[in-house]
Amino acid sequence: MSADPLPKQLADLAELLGQMCLAAAGALNNATAALLDSRVRLAKQVVAGDAAIDALRARVEEIAVDALLFHAPVAGNLRAVVSAIRSAGDIERMGDLALHVAQVVCMRHPHPAVPAEVRDHFSEMNRIAVQLAMKAADVVRSRNVIKAVELEADDDAMDRLHAHMFSVLMDQDWPHGVPAAVDITLLARYYERFADHAVVVARETVYAVTGQEPDAIPI
Amino acid sequence: MRDAYQEQLDELADGLAGMCDEVAAAMQKATRSLLEIDLQLAEEVISEDVRVDDLRAAAEEKAFALLALQAPVATDLRTVVSAIHGAGDIERMGDLALHVAQAARRRHPHPVLPEEVAPYFAEMGRVGVELARKAGQVIRTRDLAQAAQLESDDDAMDDLHRHMFTVLMDRNWSHGVGPAVDITLLARFYERYADHAVAVARRIVYVVTGQMPGPLTV
Numbered sequence A: 001m002s003a004d005p006l007p008k009q010l011a012d013l014a015e016l017l018g019q020m021c022l023a024a025a026g027a028l029n030n031a032t033a034a035l036l037d038s039r040v041r042l043a044k045q046v047v048a049g050d051a052a053i054d055a056l057r058a059r060v061e062e063i064a065v066d067a068l069l070f071h072a073p074v075a076g077n078l079r080a081v082v083s084a085i086r087s088a089g090d091i092e093r094m095g096d097l098a099l100h101v102a103q104v105v106c107m108r109h110p111h112p113a114v115p116a117e118v119r120d121h122f123s124e125m126n127r128i129a130v131q132l133a134m135k136a137a138d139v140v141r142s143r144n145v146i147k148a149v150e151l152e153a154d155d156d157a158m159d160r161l162h163a164h165m166f167s168v169l170m171d172q173d174w175p176h177g178v179p180a181a182v183d184i185t186l187l188a189r190y191y192e193r194f195a196d197h198a199v200v201v202a203r204e205t206v207y208a209v210t211g212q213e214p215d216a217i218p219i
Numbered sequence B: 001m002r003d004a005y006q007e008q009l010d011e012l013a014d015g016l017a018g019m020c021d022e023v024a025a026a027m028q029k030a031t032r033s034l035l036e037i038d039l040q041l042a043e044e045v046i047s048e049d050v051r052v053d054d055l056r057a058a059a060e061e062k063a064f065a066l067l068a069l070q071a072p073v074a075t076d077l078r079t080v081v082s083a084i085h086g087a088g089d090i091e092r093m094g095d096l097a098l099h100v101a102q103a104a105r106r107r108h109p110h111p112v113l114p115e116e117v118a119p120y121f122a123e124m125g126r127v128g129v130e131l132a133r134k135a136g137q138v139i140r141t142r143d144l145a146q147a148a149q150l151e152s153d154d155d156a157m158d159d160l161h162r163h164m165f166t167v168l169m170d171r172n173w174s175h176g177v178g179p180a181v182d183i184t185l186l187a188r189f190y191e192r193y194a195d196h197a198v199a200v201a202r203r204i205v206y207v208v209t210g211q212m213p214g215p216l217t218v
Helices: A006-037 A040-071 A075-108 A116-142 A145-170 A177-210 B002-035 B039-070 B074-107 B115-141 B144-169 B177-209
Strands: none
Touching (some): A006 A075, A040 A075, A075 A116, A075 B074, A116 A145, A116 A177, A145 A177, A145 B177, B002 B039, B002 B115, B002 B177, B144 B177
């Protein structure tokens, strides 16, 4: 058995990671549409579609391990391979979180999982999370370090929304009871974690390109 | 030369197993800070989390050095790749212990947990700490039987986790939304902590057998 040349493998890894990010973005976007409009069929599609993201991850690991085995890369190339392995784990987890959102929709069907007054919050959390995943796709493909730093600012917006959601729940006047609050607590956490993983993927790229953690870079 | 190589591999495993012990101790303390409303203990967990982060960085450095200088193949390559994954999982376990301690600190001097749910968290803490210790032992011994045991311990955690939701969703829940939100997140932290411990053990199975035991959920 022979392996592709290293540059081809690195290009394939970047391309697959980009695909994974876009697949995770699509999954969350659909899961959110299902959540906001109680579309259980769409939610089931998201659940069924998660296997495709898992398969992409397996493919990334396969290529990465082949790259290590056949080419024994060093320095920047070694960092690129290892960070691909780690990023694939993060993006797979993003897919799982989209899946969790869809599962809540299925579990509560035919009732809506979230009351009308928090719909806008979830719609906004979804917008930010999907945007982060798409930017992460761009970063892994282009290896653009400057762009990677942008993701951190977007994630701050997510953290503010997440914190705000808790103040809504903790309000004395929350009229929807404990079960709805429990669902919303977990749902909000899924979006926040999704965003965190997207940021980690971008940071991995910064590390792969520069050999340094983003905090150490003066941009 | 090969001996130095074997030594490096052993050091890598020791480093990871040490991380497991560290996050087991962190979760034990975090759980006590939660149950005993002990602010100082919570602060300790919070300030000590950087130790886990440092251990992860050290483990990754070792893994990189091995890959770059020794170009391992076959089982050894699987070992190093699994170590990179494992270091990430165990660091995350440390973060989750930290989150538990942060919850205890945020509500101090008030208890986070109403009295009737405290025993469940004592049990989740016990199961979680046990899982982390066992994961460390599996890394050291590569004992597949023990690795399989983690799965059944994790089932116990899942049962506890599910049961917490039944308690919260019950009509007789009298503590309102605030504590329910805290408990929802805390229960999830324990459950995720356990999942990561199982993932670590599964990767050891993969190293030894070349095959993943069932689907990976982490």
